[in-house]
Amino acid sequence: KAGVTQTPRYLIKTRGQQVTLSCSPISGHRSVSWYQQTPGQGLQFLFEYFSETQRNKGNFPGRFSGRQFSNSRSEMNVSTLELGDSALYLCASSLGGSRGGRTDTQYFGPGTRLTVL
Amino acid sequence: SQKIEQNSEALNIQEGKTATLTCNYTNYSPAYLQWYRQDPGRGPVFLLLIRENEKEKRKERLKVTFDTTLKQSLFHITASQPADSATYLCAMSDAGNMLTFGGGTRLMVKP
Numbered sequence: 215k216a217g218v219t220q221t222p223r224y225l226i227k228t229r230g231q232q233v234t235l236s237c238s239p240i241s242g243h244r245s246v247s248w249y250q251q252t253p254g255q256g257l258q259f260l261f262e263y264f265s266e267t268q269r270n271k272g273n274f275p276g277r278f279s280g281r282q283f284s285n286s287r288s289e290m291n292v293s294t295l296e297l298g299d300s301a302l303y304l305c306a307s308s309l310g311g312s313r314g315g316r317t318d319t320q321y322f323g324p325g326t327r328l329t330v331l
Numbered sequence: 332s333q334k335i336e337q338n339s340e341a342l343n344i345q346e347g348k349t350a351t352l353t354c355n356y357t358n359y360s361p362a363y364l365q366w367y368r369q370d371p372g373r374g375p376v377f378l379l380l381i382r383e384n385e386k387e388k389r390k391e392r393l394k395v396t397f398d399t400t401l402k403q404s405l406f407h408i409t410a411s412q413p414a415d416s417a418t419y420l421c422a423m424s425d426a427g428n429m430l431t432f433g434g435g436t437r438l439m440v441k442p
Contacts, residue, residue, distance in 0.1 A: 322374030
């Protein structure tokens with residue numbers, strides 16, 4: 215089975231621009247979660263999508279949004295980029311499950327390295 | 332506020348020894364605790380999950396303990412090898428797939 219793929223792997227943007235990141239989960243996985251990783255704050259949860267619906271949301275401003283398509287692929291959008299948005303953005307997929315995925319094993323992709331200048 | 336703490340200093344040990352990493356948490360009652368391994372430039376890789384009603388879990392050379400009274404988890408790698416060198420992250424979940432991660436501890440195993 216192919217793993218979680220994320221595109222692009224690297225991205226350079228300037229302040230004020232917007233960016234869209236893409237994540238393809240493992241085949242059969244219905245849950246996709248997004249995380250931001252920075253040296254100062256570590257790994258922080260952004261949001262989770264399951265069956266095209268946002269199921270959980272972290273403590274990030276509304277500039278961060280996402281969506282999930284019927285094939286479980288997910289996109290994450292950041293509008294009006296700020297310097298502090300420079301980070302590694304990780305996507306993780308899991309089966310999801312009827313119990314809200316609480317014991318799901320999460321499989322992470324390689325991440326998208328976003329640099330905001 | 333909820334906090335998960337791991338030793339931010341790197342842990343340096345000799346090959347063949349047992350590495351022990353610590354994860355402490357406060358203001359939190361996690362139902363599950365997970366350990367991940369992360370190599371530079373890569374996403375975290377799941378290692379072990381332990382539930383709040385389990386004291387210990389083992390997988391090959393790995394062992395995890397979970398003490399809800401001390402609010403602490405210990406992660407052990409026995410007979411460590413240079414290939415075990417990586418950053419190890421503990422994460423907790425009490426709601427769906429929303430994981431809260433510690434800052435990670437970097438392990439260096441010297442030959």
